[in-house]
Amino acid sequence: MALSFKELLFTTLHHRHLAIVGLAQAGGTVRQIADDTGLGRTTVYRVLKSVGKSPGCGYGMRQFLIEGILWDTDGRVIRRLPAMGTVLLDELDVEDLDQEEAEYKALNVFSDHHGYCIQNCHVTEVTHG
Known part of the structure; x- marks a missing residue:
């Protein structure tokens, strides 16, 4: 079966x-x-x-927090776009990147997911310990 x-x-x-x-x-x-x-x-x-x-x-993930997002919507008000969010990236995808490049990659993943560019925001890696 x-x-x-x-x-x-x-x-x-x-x-x-x-x-x-x-x-x-x-x-x-x-x-x-x-x-x-x-x-x-x-x-x-x-x-x-x-x-x-x-x-x-065991999962090899890194988490990034994106806050204070100002979306590029050409002046339209789109209520479904969040003001903040998190992104999980596979460690292997960012292992060769410095911190700034890893944060930029997280920003791009978040932006691509929502279908709009981000004009301004603050990205930080969430670390626990």
């Missing part, structure tokens, strides 16, 4: 966590990830929170 995609994806707790982190890394919100995977929002939130509390924890 063949396993469904969800059954195959969630064969272990580790696989489930990797899937959640991957979807978050691709720009998914907690709500979107919960809807896409059939998991509860609380479960998704707890996994992402645990990754944030101990960067890496």
